[in-house]
Amino acid sequence: MTATYSICSPPSSGNAAIAIVEVRGDADAVLRALRITPVPPPRAVLRSVPDVDTLVVARPAADRLFLFPHAGPAILRRLFRALESCGATPATLAMEDTTPNPDDPRDALAQALSRAASPLAIDLLLDQPRRWAEKSLAPVSPEHARTLRRLIDPPLVVALGPPNIGKSSLLNALAGRTVAIVADQPGTTRDHVGALIDFGGVVARYIDAPGIGTVGAGGDRDIQEASQSLATKAAAAADLILLCGDRQAGFLEAPVGGSDRLRLALRADLGLPEAPFDVAVSLRAGQPPATSYRTDAASDSSRLDLTSLVAAVRERLVPDAALTDAGRWAFWKRDA
Ligand SMILES: Nc1nc2c(ncn2[C@@H]2O[C@H](COP(=O)(O)OP(=O)(O)OP(=O)(O)O)[C@@H](O)[C@H]2O)c(=O)[nH]1
Ligand SMILES: [Mg+2]
Structure with missing residues (x-):
């Protein structure tokens, strides 16, 4: 030989x-x-x-x-x-x-x-x-090359929203283990909690950011301000922001950084937000996690697991069109 x-x-x-x-x-x-x-x-x-x-x-x-x-x-x-x-x-x-x-x-x-x-x-x-x-x-288009690069260097996904709406519970459900502390009180997450999450074959760095809301008076005011500033900094660096809300708290009004976002309605078993959203999720204890997918006003609640959310995030990070582009990919060039 x-x-x-x-x-x-x-x-x-x-x-x-x-x-x-x-x-x-x-x-x-x-x-x-x-x-x-x-x-x-x-x-x-x-x-x-x-x-x-x-x-x-x-x-x-x-x-x-x-x-x-x-x-x-x-x-x-x-x-x-x-x-x-x-x-x-x-x-x-x-x-x-x-x-x-x-x-x-x-x-x-x-x-x-x-x-x-x-x-x-x-x-x-x-x-x-x-x-x-x-x-x-032909070479893959510059736009496809930019998103395909995310298959090598994991993109950053940041979940951002008001306090106490189930953001950390969602991270734990996506990770399949307890990564973040969950409690029925606002301000539970003070620091970034991160994990690598596989969204249908696209692995992302996922940050569960502290809840953004009114900073209350009291001894830990400085800590609350510092956590919220961490959350907005993480959002500014994100490739995709999961803009989280629920029926009671709605979605954040203030503009947040990041180039792309997916509006996510959490705790959907307690009702859906009035504002438009892309995906709704319920993780109610004792029931299978439920998500429904909605574009504009049309709702489809036929999906009863996290599949719709995982698929929507995967498509935003690395669209099918980029994956199926049959051209040559200069994968060794960072700026390709
Ligand atoms: N009914 C219902 N409750 C949920 C769901 N997901 C989470 N919860 C509850 O909501 C409460 C808040 O959950 P967390 O995951 O700590 O919320 P959070 O948004 O991370 O809160 P902060 O860290 O304070 O910003 C907890 O009591 C959870 O058990 C859900 O899908 N349905
Ligand atoms: Mg939390």
């Missing part, structure tokens, strides 16, 4: 959990010799290599593999031994070969795959070498 392998992640500083090993050459023979079931390009799959590790195997092209094993030195030694025992040799790179060519998508692919936060990035990234080889394909 003719194949070479090289480690293309930086030398472990003791912190890196995953290493990247690139194999070039007869990839089918390497997969067979490592007893890995076939991986047709372009695909990434989780596989077990007997006596070595369970690892992600990405195959962007017929003659190229990226293996993502755990980065412990013992595991890497086992993997290299396995590769060598099946005939692959360590690549001897000329100095100039070790510097990634910024205009060659294949050189940037391993890094992008290892950094990408969102599951939806994987297939799209693996298909890029094919697209860049087809000279006739």
Whole structure:
């Protein structure tokens, strides 16, 4: 067999959990010799290599593999031994070969795959070498490139609204665990509470901001002011604001920062706000979480889980039109 392998992640500083090993050459023979079931390009799959590790195997092209094993030195030694025992040799790179060519998508692919936060990035990234080889394909539009970038660097979603309307309860429901304290009193959340949330394949940094409302008199006035200022700062940096309200408190009147927003009616079991909203959610205890989706005045309350909210956020962050754009994506260029 003719194949070479090289480690293309930086030398472990003791912190890196995953290493990247690139194999070039007869990839089918390497997969067979490592007893890995076939991986047709372009695909990434989780596989077990007997006596070595369970690892992600990405195959962007017929003659190229990226293996993502755990980065412990013992595991890497086992993997290299396995590769060598099946005939692959360590690549001897000329100095100039070790510097990634910024205009060659294949050189940037391993890094992008290892950094990408969102599951939806994987297939799209693996298909890029094919697209860049087809000279006739046009680039994805600048707008699509900007939103696709969010699949690699997670966007910021900030939930903002009046106090005591269920914002922290929503974060806990989305995360599937208790991340934020919930209580039936305004001002429960004083600081940012954050989590990475997967919105249907698009992973976002989610901040549950302190409630914005009238600052009451009393000993903790300074703390209340500081929390509200934190909330507005987070909103100014957001890619998407979930503008939360409920029937009793309505929505915030004051303008908030951020470029895009989704109006979210919380505690919908207590009634719906009069002002227009995009999605309504109820998390009433003892009942399945319910959401209904509404555009303008038309309401559709047929959805009885968080699916509508998750889908609406996903579509706002990375629209279908960007995901299905068949053009070439310069994913290694931050400003592309
Ligand atoms: N009926 C009903 N109550 C809810 C729902 N979601 C949350 N609650 C209740 O609303 C109250 C406030 O919930 P929180 O999640 O702490 O509200 P918050 O908006 O984070 O409040 P602050 O942190 O003060 O801004 C709690 O008693 C929750 O149990 C819901 O869908 N329906
Ligand atoms: Mg809260």
